[in-house]
Amino acid sequence: MKDIKIAILGMGTVGGGIYQLIEQEQKNIEHKDGIRLTVKKTLALSYAVDVPEEKKAKDIDEIVNDPEISIVAEVMGGQHPAKEFILKALEAGKTVVSANKDMISQNWPDLEAAAKRSGAGFYFEAAVGGGIPILRALNDSMQANSIREVYGIVNGTTNYILTKMDDEGRDFSDVLKEAQALGYAEANPESDVEGYDARYKLSILASMAFHARVPVDKIYCEGITKLTKADIAIGRELGYVVKLLAIGKKDADGSIEVRVHPTMIPKEHALANIKGSFNAIFIDGSAVGEMMWYGKGAGDFPTASALVSDMVYAVHNAGHPRYATFDNRYEADQVKFNNDWITEYFIRTDVQDKPGVLAKIAGIFGKHDVSIESVIQKGAKPGEESAPLILVTHKAHEQDLRDAVKEIQELEAVVGTVNCIRVEK
Ligand SMILES: NC(=O)C1=CN([C@@H]2O[C@H](COP(=O)(O)OP(=O)(O)OC[C@H]3O[C@@H](n4cnc5c(N)ncnc54)[C@H](OP(=O)(O)O)[C@@H]3O)[C@@H](O)[C@H]2O)C=CC1
Numbered sequence: 001m002k003d004i005k006i007a008i009l010g011m012g013t014v015g016g017g018i019y020q021l022i023e024q025e026q027k028n029i030e031h032k033d034g035i036r037l038t039v040k041k042t043l044a045l046s047y048a049v050d051v052p053e054e055k056k057a058k059d060i061d062e063i064v065n066d067p068e069i070s071i072v073a074e075v076m077g078g079q080h081p082a083k084e085f086i087l088k089a090l091e092a093g094k095t096v097v098s099a100n101k102d103m104i105s106q107n108w109p110d111l112e113a114a115a116k117r118s119g120a121g122f123y124f125e126a127a128v129g130g131g132i133p134i135l136r137a138l139n140d141s142m143q144a145n146s147i148r149e150v151y152g153i154v155n156g157t158t159n160y161i162l163t164k165m166d167d168e169g170r171d172f173s174d175v176l177k178e179a180q181a182l183g184y185a186e187a188n189p190e191s192d193v194e195g196y197d198a199r200y201k202l203s204i205l206a207s208m209a210f211h212a213r214v215p216v217d218k219i220y221c222e223g224i225t226k227l228t229k230a231d232i233a234i235g236r237e238l239g240y241v242v243k244l245l246a247i248g249k250k251d252a253d254g255s256i257e258v259r260v261h262p263t264m265i266p267k268e269h270a271l272a273n274i275k276g277s278f279n280a281i282f283i284d285g286s287a288v289g290e291m292m293w294y295g296k297g298a299g300d301f302p303t304a305s306a307l308v309s310d311m312v313y314a315v316h317n318a319g320h321p322r323y324a325t326f327d328n329r330y331e332a333d334q335v336k337f338n339n340d341w342i343t344e345y346f347i348r349t350d351v352q353d354k355p356g357v358l359a360k361i362a363g364i365f366g367k368h369d370v371s372i373e374s375v376i377q378k379g380a381k382p383g384e385e386s387a388p389l390i391l392v393t394h395k396a397h398e399q400d401l402r403d404a405v406k407e408i409q410e411l412e413a414v415v416g417t418v419n420c421i422r423v424e425k
């Protein structure tokens, strides 16, 4: 039996989950893996679960200087002091497991280098897709594939909100509060609803999938805060469901396309039926074809499941796998990014209900090479001068669409904001 002492930094939703899960599964892990995991120390500002006083460390040094502790789980979140604490632990030769996609996506090369120097392990399965073992699948099971696409729903909070808005017609802010109470949301939920959390995750996922560093700031990012119940309802009428998707593609010329935005997908699409806090990720590999990974993307036990699994994996793999992604040849400045992707678009705005308006709008789209597939124009309600106009385009270039929308927005006859949702089939 290997006796492994661990420390947990941060004892909120996920830290509390790890603590309880280890208690609950300890005997099982001993039996299956021959490993006894024991939480020796915790470090936190506040505690979501009861922890005996002797297990509460006074500072990070008490943990990194304890020779008995060989694994440190960082689940505090945020950049600082999480980064410094992880570096200290790695430099002291302790394996680190973390769920902190925000910090990892922006400091990965430094952390990886520190782990390499000391020979410690650095694992972060929980940082993408919560309990779904997606990073392990990419690294350990798809070596024989060139990955062409990786895309899906990677944020549980926004998927929970969109599901409730769609199925129950509920308001955004009510459902967000519920997602916070359920422990799905980030400490600052702006990260969820503005798409930043999905962007951090896509940075990690796409870097691994395409063997190239995909920095966070290369990823186009749009959250769900501008979506209205009307967009969702009209989408439904047209046969679409709205999801916040993270999309990474490697184009034939080797350039990488990475984006996070609300997306309309046909209601028959497998991702359309992913509900609540569940995540689902498609990977398209050259040999295996398309695979979908589905499971709980947020919450205490699902996330703790990935972190505890990383601990067990680290103990079984003392050599610790290293990622080649950050060799010089894979630096960001050598990677070509494609910012002019091609999709279809759903466009909704309010326009003055008078002759010639639609022709003018169609003319602008035509000028920018955006052709229109269908139009729904509803007449103005009695007493109102404007009416909703909904358009769906054929496939168009992103830059052309943006130029057209900018010009349309300036028309006097357009009285509402021109809302634009990308459509993927
Ligand atoms: N919740 C989820 O479903 C998932 C979360 N994650 C990631 O896991 C991490 C933790 O998330 P979660 O548990 O939800 O967050 P919580 O806010 O619930 O917990 C964070 C904990 O860390 C403590 N903490 C913060 N700063 C410090 C510090 N300087 N020193 C000591 N303790 C500190 C907090 O104390 P206090 O509350 O007093 O500030 C709190 O106990 C984040 O990186 C998150 O992105 C990843 C996947 C899923």
Ligand SMILES: N[C@@H](CC=O)C(=O)O
Residues within 6 Å of the ligand: 127, 129, 130, 154, 155, 156, 157, 158, 184, 185, 186, 192, 197, 297, 298, 299
């Ligand atoms: N806030 C995140 C938590 C897991 O990563 C989410 O909602 O997905």
